[in-house]
Amino acid sequence: MRAMTPVVRVGQTRVAIGVGSCRETGTRIGDTVSKATRRRVTRRTPIAAALVTFALLLSALALLSTPPARAGTMGFDARPLPGSPNAELGFFKFDADPGAAVRRVLVLTNRTDKAKVIRVAPCDGLAATFGGVAYSDGDKKPQAVGGWIQLSRTSVEIPAESSVEVPFAVKVPAEVTTGVHLGGISMWEPAAATTSGSGEAGGDQATTKITMVTRMVLTVLVTTPGPAVPELNISGVTAEARPDGMYLLVSIANRGTGPTKGEGDIALEDGSFTEKIDLGDMIPDSSTDYPVKWKTDPAEGSYPATVEIRYADGEKVATWSGAVTLGSVQKKALENRLVGDPEGGLPWGLIGWIVLGVIGAGVLLLGGILLGRPRQRSA
Numbered sequence: 001m002r003a004m005t006p007v008v009r010v011g012q013t014r015v016a017i018g019v020g021s022c023r024e025t026g027t028r029i030g031d032t033v034s035k036a037t038r039r040r041v042t043r044r045t046p047i048a049a050a051l052v053t054f055a056l057l058l059s060a061l062a063l064l065s066t067p068p069a070r071a072g073t074m075g076f077d078a079r080p081l082p083g084s085p086n087a088e089l090g091f092f093k094f095d096a097d098p099g100a101a102v103r104r105v106l107v108l109t110n111r112t113d114k115a116k117v118i119r120v121a122p123c124d125g126l127a128a129t130f131g132g133v134a135y136s137d138g139d140k141k142p143q144a145v146g147g148w149i150q151l152s153r154t155s156v157e158i159p160a161e162s163s164v165e166v167p168f169a170v171k172v173p174a175e176v177t178t179g180v181h182l183g184g185i186s187m188w189e190p191a192a193a194t195t196s197g198s199g200e201a202g203g204d205q206a207t208t209k210i211t212m213v214t215r216m217v218l219t220v221l222v223t224t225p226g227p228a229v230p231e232l233n234i235s236g237v238t239a240e241a242r243p244d245g246m247y248l249l250v251s252i253a254n255r256g257t258g259p260t261k262g263e264g265d266i267a268l269e270d271g272s273f274t275e276k277i278d279l280g281d282m283i284p285d286s287s288t289d290y291p292v293k294w295k296t297d298p299a300e301g302s303y304p305a306t307v308e309i310r311y312a313d314g315e316k317v318a319t320w321s322g323a324v325t326l327g328s329v330q331k332k333a334l335e336n337r338l339v340g341d342p343e344g345g346l347p348w349g350l351i352g353w354i355v356l357g358v359i360g361a362g363v364l365l366l367g368g369i370l371l372g373r374p375r376q377r378s379a
Contacts, residue, residue, distance in 0.1 A: 075112045076158065078187055078218050081105035081165065091219040092170075098224060099174035106166040106185060106218065110158035118156045118189055120166060122149035123217065125182030127288040131252075131261060132280030135217050138186030144285070145183030148172060149220060170222060178226025179257025182283045188215040228258030232282065234307050234320035237266065238289075241334035245296040248324060250307055252279065253287035262311030262318070266292055269304040277309055297334070300326050 080087040084104060085094060096102050110116050121138035124146040128134040136142060142149075151168045158164045168185070193213045235251045250266060261281045267274040275292045282288070307320040 074189070074192070074214060074216065076108060076110050076116055076118060076187075076189070078106060078108050078185075078216060080218075081107050091221065093219075093221040093223075094170075095223045095225070096170070096172045098172055098176045100172050102170045102172070102222075104168060104170070106168060107163055108156055108158055108166060108187070109163040110160060113160045115160055116158050116189055117191065118158060118187055120151055120154060120156060121186050122146040122151065123184045123186045125184060125219070125283055125286075127254075127282055127286035128280065129288055130278070130280055130290060131282050131288060133182065133219075133283060135184050135186065138188065138215060142183065145181045145220070145222065148181075148222070149183055149185065151185070170220060172222065172224065176224055177257055177284075178224050179228040179284050180259055181222045181224065182259075183220045183222075184217040185220060186215050186217050188213055226257070229256050230254055230258045230260030230282070230284070230312055230316070231256030232260065232262060232309060232311050232316070232318040234309065234318050236320065236322065237305055237307060237324050239294070239298075239324055239326045239330050240291075241330050241337050242291075242293075243337045244293070246294045246298050246326070246330065246334055248292045248294050248305075249289040250277065250292065250320075251287070251289050252282070252309070252318075254282040254284055257284050259283045260311045262309040264307065264309035264318075266305060266307045268324075269306065277307070279309060279311070298326055300328065300331055302326075 079090060080092055081104070086092070092104055094102055094104075106120070108118055108120075119138070122142050123138050123140075124136040124142045124144040126134045126136055136146065141147075148170050149168060150171060152166060156164050156166055190213075193211055195209055195211045231254065233253045233255050235253065237251070238249050240247050240249050248266060254260065259281045262277075262279040264277045264279075265274055266277060273294060275294075277290060277292070279290065303324045303326065305322065305324050307318075309318045310316070311318065
């Protein structure tokens, strides 16, 4: 099999297979990413709610403007044991027969002057939205290749400026198919989770809390004997309403035994719409609903369409033709979710954020004036 540069797209960003992380908005492998869990906002008064919302807006802007942290900025890093097979790749890659057990060693290194406790857990390799690889949450029980990985421990205490070895085994099922199989080992520091928000609700206060947990993933790539042949299948196209308009979701699956990427297009037969498809590497036994933005306010009806994706270095082609049905359910969902004016008018969602920002700035300015106002001395 030819040398491959696998790519991961998490959200809309591609990431190469190797050392990476699992989040919905990722960057290149080797970068770390965050997941956020949110608690409901409890509104007490309009002023309190506006203040909290404005503070959260500033926090969100700060997060978006900050580049993702790399492994070094987490204070620890992970790698295969030096000298072990393919350790120079920076992730685990090996061949194995069905029913075999392969043993490897993960090395965790603390780069700080304080001890750290790191959680480790196996995870599955999945298809990201635009193709490529995403990883399942380390808190969830893996259902695929991650279930083959048996770690010697799930929590590791690493002294300051030291390394700890974590042996593990990959037990390949006897009935496994030939080809390429992908999982991973997820690592995170629970104590490094950050929580922001307004605190406990009480009186006229509103409260919102956001917890950010940064995780790193080391890929485990297993190849079993036999041909690694990709086989893309396009099963259909459906319409889905999203905040910025109607999308066409192309259902794509790799039913083969090897990874592949592809490119092609989707087109309506009346010639009114054509859009390119750029599909990242799809691992075997993975599927995705590839989203393509269509229109802001399409009319109800049946739209004959075709899809073509060329893959395996252009040697193979996956095709689909059929009708995309847009009914009242999707139209109603679009009306409820649309951010802008469907007639091309003012983007009310954006205007709302601007107005909120102006109100927040005014509140802060007024507070500063009141605090800075000189007080009259009593006689």
